[in-house]
Amino acid sequence: MERYVMTLSCPDQPGIIRAFAEGVVQAQGNIVDNKQYTDPDTGTFSMRTEFDSPISDLGAVRSLLDDALAAYDTTVTLRPEAQRRRVLLMVSKADHCLLDLLYRWENGELPVDIPVIVSNHTDLQPIAERHGIPFVHIPVTKESKPAAEAALLALVEEHAVDFVVLARYMQVLSDDLCSALPGRIINIHHSFLPGFKGAKPYHQAHARGVKLIGATAHYVTADLDEGPIIEQDVARVDHAWTAEQLVAHGRDVERLVLSRAVLRHAEDRVLMTGARTIVFA
Numbered sequence: 001m002e003r004y005v006m007t008l009s010c011p012d013q014p015g016i017i018r019a020f021a022e023g024v025v026q027a028q029g030n031i032v033d034n035k036q037y038t039d040p041d042t043g044t045f046s047m048r049t050e051f052d053s054p055i056s057d058l059g060a061v062r063s064l065l066d067d068a069l070a071a072y073d074t075t076v077t078l079r080p081e082a083q084r085r086r087v088l089l090m091v092s093k094a095d096h097c098l099l100d101l102l103y104r105w106e107n108g109e110l111p112v113d114i115p116v117i118v119s120n121h122t123d124l125q126p127i128a129e130r131h132g133i134p135f136v137h138i139p140v141t142k143e144s145k146p147a148a149e150a151a152l153l154a155l156v157e158e159h160a161v162d163f164v165v166l167a168r169y170m171q172v173l174s175d176d177l178c179s180a181l182p183g184r185i186i187n188i189h190h191s192f193l194p195g196f197k198g199a200k201p202y203h204q205a206h207a208r209g210v211k212l213i214g215a216t217a218h219y220v221t222a223d224l225d226e227g228p229i230i231e232q233d234v235a236r237v238d239h240a241w242t243a244e245q246l247v248a249h250g251r252d253v254e255r256l257v258l259s260r261a262v263l264r265h266a267e268d269r270v271l272m273t274g275a276r277t278i279v280f281a
C-alpha cells in the first residue's frame, strides 16, 4: 500500500470534494487525513489530503485524480509520502539554526534529504563534515553576487533541490533569484514581523524597550522581510535584559520557529493564498 500526500487549490464551488473522492475511489484508495479551507477574501478553496492506495505508480494515480477533477480549475500537487523533499541549507556564521535542523534530521524528526550545505563563509564547514553533508563555500561581494547566485542555482539543478532554507544566511537575495524559485525559499528573520525588519532587529527591539521578542519564518520574496509568513513565536523579556541577552534568548525562538516551518513545508502542509499562507498543521 502506498501513502500519498495531495494538495489542491482552486476557485471554490460545490462538488470539488466529491469529485476528488471519486478519483481516490478510482485509485482504490482510502482517505486517512483531510484538511480544507476556503479563503473568504479570494474565494479560493484549499485542501490537503493523505490517502492510501494499492497503486504504486504515481503517474497512474495522478491521471485518475486529474480525470476526476477535470471540471475544476485546480492546482494539484501529489507525492508519495515516502518520497522525501530535498532541501539545500544556506548559512553564514551563526550555527544555532543549522545545528537544530541537523539534529532533527538525524533523529528522524525532519523527513527531508539534505544534499548540500552552502555558505558565504567557511566557519560552519566542520559542522557539515561532522554530519557527512557536502559543503560548498560561495563567497559573496557586491560585485560577485550575480556569479554567486548563478552558482547557487546550478547547485539547485545539480542536486534536484525542492526548496532552499536560509538558516541565518545574511545576504539579501536578488529579485532574479527570488523569481527563479518562487515559494521555494524559506528564511528565518530574527524578529516578530512586521516589527524590526532588516539588520540588527534585537538592538532595534532593545532600544524600543519591548517586553516580547520573537522570530518569523517566511517565504523569501524580493521585498526584504516581506514574504508570506509560515510560522512565528515569541518569548517574554523585560527591562533588565541587555541587547546581547536578547540575541542569546532569541536563538532559542529562531531555531524552533525555523524547524517547525521547514517540517511543515516538507510535509506539504503550507499553501500560499495571495500574500498569506494556509498551514494545515
Ligand SMILES: Nc1nc2c(c(=O)[nH]1)N[C@@H](CN(C=O)c1ccc(C(=O)N[C@@H](CCC(=O)O)C(=O)O)cc1)CN2
Binding pocket: 166, 169, 170, 171, 172, 173, 174, 175, 178, 187, 188, 189, 190, 198, 199, 220, 221, 222, 223, 224, 225, 226, 227
Ligand atoms: N530577497 C531577500 N533576501 C533575503 C531575505 C529576504 O527577506 N528577502 N532575508 C534575509 C535574512 N535577513 C533577515 O532576516 C537579512 C539578512 C541580511 C541583511 C543585510 O542587510 N545583509 C547585508 C550584508 C550583511 C553581511 O554581509 O553580513 C547585505 O546583504 O548587503 C538583511 C536582512 C536573507 N536574504
